[in-house]
Amino acid sequence: MAHIGRGFPSRPVVTSRPHPLDAVSTLGVFAVGWEFPELTVTTPSVTIGLDVFAIGWEFPPLTVLYDTTIGLGVFSVGWEFPELTVDVPILPGLKITRDGEIEWRGELFSLTNQFTPLADLTGWEDHPGLASGNSEKAQDHGSEPGQDFAEERVVSGVIQLRDDQTFPDSLKRIRRLLTVGRDETEYPLVIRLREETLLAYGKINRRVPTVENVGIGVSDISAQWICSDPGRYSLLESGIHVTTASPGTVSHDGDVDTKPRLRFHGPAVIPRVRVAGRTLAFNVVLAAGEIFNVDCKTGTTIIGVLDYVPLHDFSVPITDFEIPPGDWEIVYDPDSGGDGGMDVFWRDRFM
Known part of the structure; x- marks a missing residue:
């Protein structure tokens, strides 16, 4: 018996196989990590510059399917850096380990090698001669006392070359060291x-x-050195940072005045520094970020490419700015600015 009513056709089902599709896909944030080898540089002062270099990587092929979760497999990132070359000055005294050793221009004269210093060193511990600052009295005995200055230091020693195997090479080597400079x-x-x-x-x-x-x-090779500066210095250079709000203390353990190096950080107007009753000041305005270097031993002043900075009217000459032996307060007092402070570097100096 037939039933009266409405009939509904069955819903067709269409299936398709996943197939590759060229598409632009957006990846979520992910991290790429790398590790550089440790770089150690021992030097008083060095700046390392790297040339421009590129970092490249390659990802595995990416296939996108309909109704599929996209995942990246493990992949590696590779890069190549240019060869790194660092030229640093020789650290004086680095090779010396025992009494009686001499180091000249980075070459060690020692009992441990073919260049042995003999026990007849002169002029090293001697006080150099004096250039008297006294002036004769016109109508009296003696003289009027004046400021004395030490003459240049002359150091003499004997280096014994002992090398039965490669004597000609060793002789050339020490001859090259003990020769007139350019x-x-x-x-x-x-x-x-x-x-x-x-x-x-x-x-x-x-x-x-x-x-x-x-x-x-x-x-046995007799050698003589002439040192225009008769002072002898500590191997290590000391340094402190001084601000306008906080004076510093310079501790000089030598026995004669030493001439410091100074570094002023801009901004500052008329940078001025005082120690032991002497004031050094410059007629200059430092912009923010500018660095002003002063060497009180050589009298040089450098701001970027500018190698001459005029002194202020009330300043002592640059080479007269010295730190006496002992502990001394050093004060930084520019006309204005000076928030970046200044650095003071010095070596203990001995006569």
């Missing part, structure tokens, strides 16, 4: 006596080798 440049001379290591700067004045025993690989 210009007025002085080089570090470091000597350790009685556990005290001190530094001076000088030039070779004389080299006299003996020739009697060269057949058995031995020559």
Whole structure:
């Protein structure tokens, strides 16, 4: 028996296989990590600059399917850096480890190698001669006392070359070290006596080798150095940061005045610094971020490419700004600004 009513056709079902599709897909945030090898540089002062370099990576092929969750498999990131070259100055005295050793221009003269210092060093502990500042009295005995200044330091020693195997090479090596320089440049001379290591700067004045025993690989070479600055210095340079709100204390453990290096940080108007009754001031305005370097030993002043900065009217000459032995308060007092403060660097100086 037939039923009366309405009939509904069945809903068709269409299926399709997933198929590749060229599409632009947006990836969520993910991290790429890398690790650089540790870089260690031992130097008094160095700036390392890297050339421009590119970091490249490659991702695995990405296939997108309908109704599919997209996932990235493990992949690696590779890069290549240019070769890193760092040129640093020789740290004077770095090779010295025992009493009696001498280091000249980075070369060690020691019992531990073929260049042995003999026990006849002169001029190192001696007080140099004096250039008297006294003036004769016109109508009386004696003279009027004046400021005395030490003359240049002359250091003499004998280095025994003992090398029966490669004597010609060793002789050329020490001859090259103990020869006249190309210009007025002085080089570090470091000597350790009685556990005290001190530094001076000088030039070779004389080299006299003996020739009697060269057949058995031995020559005693007399050497003489002349140091225009008679002072001898500590190997390490001390330094402090001083602000306008907080004066600093300079502790100079030597026995004669030493000339510091100064570094002023802009902004500052008429940077001025005082220590031990002397004031050094410059007629200059430093912009924010500018660095002003002053070397009181050489008298040089540098701001960027500018290598001359005029003194203020009430300033002492640059080379007269010195730190006496002992502990001294140092005050930074520019006309205005000076929030960045200043740095003071010095070495203990011994006569």
